[in-house]
Amino acid sequence: MKKRQYEGKVIDFSSNSDFLQKRRQDFNKTIKQKKKISKNMKNIGNNVYCRKIIYDSALGASHKSTHLARRLLEGVFNHDAMMGCTLTGQAPRTKDKKSAVVNPLDQQAKGAIVEFAMHTAVERKWPIQSRQIILKEMSQRSLNINATT
Template sequence: MVLEKRKKKIKENPIRQKEDNPIDDHQKDTDIDEDDKNKIIAPANMSVLIPTDDQLDELDDDSQLFGQNHGNMFHIGHGIYCKTKICQLAAKSSSAATHVARKLLEGIFREETLIKCTISGKPPPQGKQRQLLPVVPMHSRAKKAIIEYSIQLAKKNKWTPRTLSQIETSIAQKLVEVKAKNRKNLELLAKK
């Protein structure tokens, strides 16, 4: 349905092309090509590509993660590994997908990464000093694996279902807690 509306909108207001690539009259009325399905219309009537999952995976920094060779690790999906003890603890002591996701963070990500990263890659909205601190986006494949594993475990154990948004909010809150704990530890060290 969305695609039909988009086709209609494009037919009513065709995208202006560069002069070196003019559109023939017979091309104006054709449907969207397969290549155009990954494009959106920018405010200035420019065509913009949406990055695919594979392109986003290339941007991921695998040094954020413990990895497969870090000892006794358990594969949770998408090539992401979690410390086995933490994964077992998360599965046994949790009663919701949000609990599992929060616990898995510490078994997948290095502590210094949890301190620097945000779920969206954007700086915190409040505090000018915090906005100036360098932030990195959370490893997208790891985030996806955590969410999918948490949902799968919740279904298997017949826990109350949680939405993607609820799980992401839970992960973001855990990151805030880790950063606050780190800030407090740094303040205590500075006093000594």
């Protein structure tokens, strides 16, 4: 029997011990969860995932990188995460909302959306648009989503 101290406890590490069976179950659960994520989600880069149904519709309906980025924004961020947030973290310039504290959207996800949109535009021979234009369009879309609810 292989016994060692693990997290302050003496644990039996033989092949049929309860400890190892529990670890195997945890590992198998994690693998199943990853498969479930990969079935419903699509990686757009930098470990940023977009809902597959939105990803597919965005690629099918877009003809510019700005269109694609605006549509992917809703697939990467859920509605609750976007509420009360702006793309940059700056408060809107209207008088009634200027004092409100506003959180920015995740920078890594925002960058992944822009990079994916620019790469797809080159791949599909769409009109090339700059990073600033794409970010401006995404910012407008995030404000539209906040304004509608």
